[in-house]
Amino acid sequence: MSAALLFTILNVLGTFVFGLSGAMVAIRRRFDLFGILVLAVATGVAGGIVRDLLLGAAPPEALRSTWPLAVASLAGLCAFLFTKQIERLNRPVMLLDAIGLGVFAVAGCRKALIYGIEPPGAVLLGVISAIGGGVLRDIMAAEVPRVLHEDVYALAAFAGAVAYAVCLWFAVPETTAAAGAVLLAVGLRLASVRFGWTLPRPPGPD
Amino acid sequence: MSAALLFTILNVLGTFVFGLSGAMVAIRRRFDLFGILVLAVATGVAGGIVRDLLLGAAPPEALRSTWPLAVASLAGLCAFLFTKQIERLNRPVMLLDAIGLGVFAVAGCRKALIYGIEPPGAVLLGVISAIGGGVLRDIMAAEVPRVLHEDVYALAAFAGAVAYAVCLWFAVPETTAAAGAVLLAVGLRLASVRFGWTLPRPPGPD
Amino acid sequence: MSAALLFTILNVLGTFVFGLSGAMVAIRRRFDLFGILVLAVATGVAGGIVRDLLLGAAPPEALRSTWPLAVASLAGLCAFLFTKQIERLNRPVMLLDAIGLGVFAVAGCRKALIYGIEPPGAVLLGVISAIGGGVLRDIMAAEVPRVLHEDVYALAAFAGAVAYAVCLWFAVPETTAAAGAVLLAVGLRLASVRFGWTLPRPPGPD
Numbered sequence: 016m017s018a019a020l021l022f023t024i025l026n027v028l029g030t031f032v033f034g035l036s037g038a039m040v041a042i043r044r045r046f047d048l049f050g051i052l053v054l055a056v057a058t059g060v061a062g063g064i065v066r067d068l069l070l071g072a073a074p075p076e077a078l079r080s081t082w083p084l085a086v087a088s089l090a091g092l093c094a095f096l097f098t099k100q101i102e103r104l105n106r107p108v109m110l111l112d113a114i115g116l117g118v119f120a121v122a123g124c125r126k127a128l129i130y131g132i133e134p135p136g137a138v139l140l141g142v143i144s145a146i147g148g149g150v151l152r153d154i155m156a157a158e159v160p161r162v163l164h165e166d167v168y169a170l171a172a173f174a175g176a177v178a179y180a181v182c183l184w185f186a187v188p189e190t191t192a193a194a195g196a197v198l199l200a201v202g203l204r205l206a207s208v209r210f211g212w213t214l215p216r217p218p219g220p221d
Numbered sequence: 222m223s224a225a226l227l228f229t230i231l232n233v234l235g236t237f238v239f240g241l242s243g244a245m246v247a248i249r250r251r252f253d254l255f256g257i258l259v260l261a262v263a264t265g266v267a268g269g270i271v272r273d274l275l276l277g278a279a280p281p282e283a284l285r286s287t288w289p290l291a292v293a294s295l296a297g298l299c300a301f302l303f304t305k306q307i308e309r310l311n312r313p314v315m316l317l318d319a320i321g322l323g324v325f326a327v328a329g330c331r332k333a334l335i336y337g338i339e340p341p342g343a344v345l346l347g348v349i350s351a352i353g354g355g356v357l358r359d360i361m362a363a364e365v366p367r368v369l370h371e372d373v374y375a376l377a378a379f380a381g382a383v384a385y386a387v388c389l390w391f392a393v394p395e396t397t398a399a400a401g402a403v404l405l406a407v408g409l410r411l412a413s414v415r416f417g418w419t420l421p422r423p424p425g426p427d
Numbered sequence: 428m429s430a431a432l433l434f435t436i437l438n439v440l441g442t443f444v445f446g447l448s449g450a451m452v453a454i455r456r457r458f459d460l461f462g463i464l465v466l467a468v469a470t471g472v473a474g475g476i477v478r479d480l481l482l483g484a485a486p487p488e489a490l491r492s493t494w495p496l497a498v499a500s501l502a503g504l505c506a507f508l509f510t511k512q513i514e515r516l517n518r519p520v521m522l523l524d525a526i527g528l529g530v531f532a533v534a535g536c537r538k539a540l541i542y543g544i545e546p547p548g549a550v551l552l553g554v555i556s557a558i559g560g561g562v563l564r565d566i567m568a569a570e571v572p573r574v575l576h577e578d579v580y581a582l583a584a585f586a587g588a589v590a591y592a593v594c595l596w597f598a599v600p601e602t603t604a605a606a607g608a609v610l611l612a613v614g615l616r617l618a619s620v621r622f623g624w625t626l627p628r629p630p631g632p633d
Contacts, residue, residue, distance in 0.1 A: 041369065042423045044365070044369075045370075046422075047370070047372050047419065047420035047421065047422050048421050049372075049376045051423075053368070068274060068275070068480060069485060069490060070485065070486055071485030071486055073274065073275060073276065073485075074275055074276055074336065074338060078338055078345065078346060079342065081339060084345055085341070132490050132491065133491070133493060135493045135496055135497070136490035136491060136492075136496065139468070139496055140490060154566055154569075155366055157360075157364060158569060159456070159567070159568060159569040160567055163456075163458050163462040163466060163567060163568075164459070164462055166459050166461075169461055213459065214460045216458075216460070217454045217457065217463075248629045250571070250575075250576070251629065252575050252628075253576070254626045254628070255581055255626055256574070256575040256581070257629075259574070259575060259581055260575060262551075274481070279480065279483030280482055280542065280544060280548070281481065284544055284551065285544065285545070285548060287545060290551055304629050360566055361562070361566070361571070362571060363566075363569060363571045
């Protein structure tokens with residue numbers, strides 16, 4: 016399988032899963048069907064839209080092609096129709112969310128490097144692509160973005176983007192670098208959930 | 222009256238009314254005069270700014286011409302000076318807000334089609350133009366955006382944008398298509414308020 | 428010292444101080460180390476990123492050069508390591524924050540004028556540059572942006588940007604205009620805190 020095809024498949028999967036996560040937040044808040052679709056689409060495509068805007072690649076891909084919109088809407092519809100089943104699938108959704116996180120971080124970093132951004136900025140852009148959708152989802156639900164207080168979430172995206180940029184720096188072939196970086200980000204995220212890894216916090220008031 | 226002149230008049234009216242709605246939220250929260258003006262301007266021009274950014278039409282019209290800024294500021298000032306009178310005008314404001322919603326949805330969709338966006342993306346852009354200002358207003362007031370839980374609000378914008386795109390597809394003259402689509406969106410919004418229409422919701426916890 | 432060098436130094440200082448303020452909010456909320464860094468970077472560079480996007484100058488400077496990212500991250504790290512000391516420095520931080528506010532307002536207005544924006548739009552852009560980081564910081568922390576209810580904050584940025592644009596209009600030399608406008612904004616902000624200046628508010632419910 017070529018790298019481009021792999022990235023396309025993973026991108027569609029990531030958009031769908033992020034759409035699902037937006038819809039589930041909307042359902043928990045008892046929004047109506049249209050509110051669910053709006054939050055699914057916002058969560059599924061916001062990261063990519065912000066990435067393209069920051070790269071000066073407007074109009075963003077999410078408006079030029081039809082698939083991101085269609086995939087995210089479909090995710091919202093599925094969440095509405097199969098709410099109970101998806102709630103029972105808590106673990107698989109977490110797994111797919113981790114995959115989306117890793118894919119978007121590496122794909123965002125890759126696109127930024129192609130557009131001639133220096134590695135530190137490209138890593139930042141990868142992280143923004145990966146967490147942008149979730150941040151908008153939580154802001155629209157008037158919650159503190161989970162990425163800010165959930166340990167090893169943004170950090171996993173950061174690690175994936177850094178790994179990809181470093182691999183390319185050392186002339187690792189692109190497909191290998193991408194696959195390894197995605198696996199690193201996904202693995203780090205899953206391991207942190209499984210083993211309850213936390214990052215240092217400032218000393219508390221007590 | 223030409224279509225361009227009609228759109229200009231409606232655009233000014235929509236900016237003014239959205240500015241009013243932002244200012245009224247700020248007043249309810251007891252912000253000071255400058256906070257009221259900031260929220261009026263943000264609500265009045267944010268939808269158009271996001272639309273222009275997404276189209277790659279930066280700098281956006283709200284920065285290149287002076288009128289959007291002036292009209293939204295004037296709305297904020299009016300709301301500050303005539304708070305009591307406007308509060309009594311609850312119904313007219315709702316009517317004007319519905320007009321703004323319809324106008325911005327159709328105008329946004331139209332501009333996107335002119336910029337060569339495919340119809341599904343153009344409809345999305347119309348909806349973003351129409352609801353963007355209100356979403357920013359509510360996020361800045363740390364509230365869940367009303368559009369997410371108020372039935373038939375984003376849906377009315379969506380219907381207007383779709384109707385416009387479909388009419389053009391079937392070669393309906395532009396002025397007729399625009400007028401019909403705006404009327405559809407406004408009528409749908411007003412009827413939903415009048416008759417208490419709701420959309421399906423996910424089954425509740427009770 | 429040339430005007431360009433002065434602006435560069437002040438820009439670095441402003442980014443650092445805004446980064447500090449974002450980190451302190453994250454620490455108060457007990458985010459982990461990475462959440463602190465994310466909020467420091469978001470607060471330090473968001474104003475400039477939004478400014479560059481609105482000017483059509485994508486990719487924004489914060490992605491093309493490395494220093495804004497590095498400086499804001501460093502501020503986050505300092506805040507994490509020296510929390511207690513910074514908390515004791517309450518007054519100096521407020522002073523530096525006022526300097527950042529003034530610098531970003533004038534620098535944003537200046538860049539907009541260079542890009543050919545008319546004075547009213549350039550002033551708006553200066554205000555957005557100056558308050559953008561703080562607004563994003565508060566939105567991400569699920570708080571009402573302080574700029575909306577803190578008297579004479581956005582107004583100080585507004586005064587600085589207007590003063591700069593008016594000075595240039597009357598052919599005042601650029602360095603003099605910039606220095607005077609920054610001093611005006613900083614002085615207005617500090618005086619308002621020192622003397623408890625407030626703006627008129629709408630009549631309350633009682």
